Amino acid sequence: MSTELKYLIALTQIAGIGPIVGKELLRFFGCAEAIFKEKPETLSKIKRYGQQLAGGVSNPKLLHLAETELEFMDREGILGMSISDHRYPEWLKECPDSPAVLFLKGGGRLNEEKAVSIVGSREATGYGKEFVEELVRELSRFNVAIHSGLAYGIDITAHKEALRNGLPTYCTLAHGLDRIYPKKHTKFANQMLAEGGWITEFMSGTTPDRENFPKRNRIVAGITEATIVVESARKGGAIITANIANTYGREVFAVPGRVADERSKGCNFLIKTNRAHLLQTPEDLIRMMGWESKKSKLIQTRLFPDLTDNQVKIVESMQSQDQLTMDELVHVLNRPISDVSTDLLLMEFKGMVRQLPGKKFELCNQ
Known part of the structure; x- marks a missing residue:
């Protein structure tokens, strides 16, 4: 285990130094070791959190705690990833409050091409469980990694169905990582280790206290490109996760339910307030994410004789790529964004291209 990782773990244990401040310090000092080697009197002059920082680096117990954690990680085969590690999840890296250190136990690689988070009620109904099972089965055609929180209800249903269909799944x-909660799900958690794994920002010895769950939820929301809510009350962890995903600019989907059903009021509210896309079938998600088969993607431009030269160039550019963003098209075509935007709108009207979540565009199947 690296010396830098030891100092980084110790930094995360300083009271008052959360992930946002911690990453600001790392950018300023260059590395965690440099922070601990700085004079406490110098650190104490830093505005807002100087005193906490100076007190923390002067406390030898923190480095001893970090060394003990490294020994535990070595025994248990746990990977510790800093925010600069190439193995750190790329989607999570974009989040402003992502953990400075992330721990992973398992054989998964965390940066799968396609990944979604599935969350929902602990008291899931048959309707909710059946929807999740059907959804995950359909997603197995596209080898989508499944993330959730190992809780009762929707979470464990998603994990179990992913395992049945040979998909990598992460809790x-x-x-x-010295325990599993709820303990009843240990069997399934162990099965995840082959292709997926267990993820946390908390050191061993940390218990599943109430205040830790919202922190956990932000990782679930940030680690994938889309969050799917299947059954949720108006308040609860699933709604928190969906709201966080929205603040990160991720796609959020919600499965509608009966108006009077308490376990569907959260989903219905997300849809009603345009905080989530309506998800009625697995095909809705597959289409919105742009994962459908590209086998028939080539467009014969001769079938559209009224295309301008610039629109033909857009087609040619998009035929070499599955999806392109507006900025990428502007760069490739070397044209003003207003002109490219106008052409794309006209081509959408003709059924030649469609816009996807994340301001991406792709050619329609012909």
Whole structure:
């Protein structure tokens, strides 16, 4: 284990130094070791959190705690990833409050091409469970990694169905990796280790206390490109996760339910307030994410004789790529964004291209 990782773990244990401040310090000092080697009197002059920082680096117990954690990680085969590690999840890296250190136990690689988070009620109904099972089965055609929180109800249903269909699945935990909560799900958690794994930002010895779950939820929301809510009350962890995903600019989907059903009021509210896309079938998600088969993607431009030269160039550019963003098209075509935007709108009207979540565009199947 690296010396830098030891100092980084110790930094995360300083009271008052959260992930946002911690990453600001790392950018300023260059590395965690440099922070601990700085004079405490110099650190104490830093505005807002100087005193906490100076007190923390002067406390030898923190480095001893970090060394003990490294020994535990070595025994248990746990990977510790800093925010600069190439193995750190790329989607999560974009989030302003992502953990400075992330721990992973398992054989998964975390940066799968396609990944979604599935969350929902702990008291799931047959309707909710059946929807999740059908959804995950359909997603197995596209080898989509499944993330959730190992809780009762929707979470464990998603994990179990992913395992049945040979998909990598990850549980993000609100405690250290020396335990599994709920304990009843240990069997399934162990099965995840082959292709997926357990994820946390908490050190061993950390118990699943109430205040840890919202922190866990932000990782679930940030680690994938889309969050799917299947059954949720108006308040609860699933709604928190969906709201966080929205703040990160991720796609959020919600499965509608009966108006009077308490376990569907949260989903219905997300849809009603335009905080989530309506998800009625697995095909809705597959289409919105742009994952459908590209086998028939080539467009014969001769079938559209009224295309301008610039629109033909857009087609040619998009035929070499599955999806392109507006900025990428502007760069490739070397044209003003207003002109490219106008052409894309006209081509959408003709059924030649469609816009996807994340301001991406792709050619329609012909």
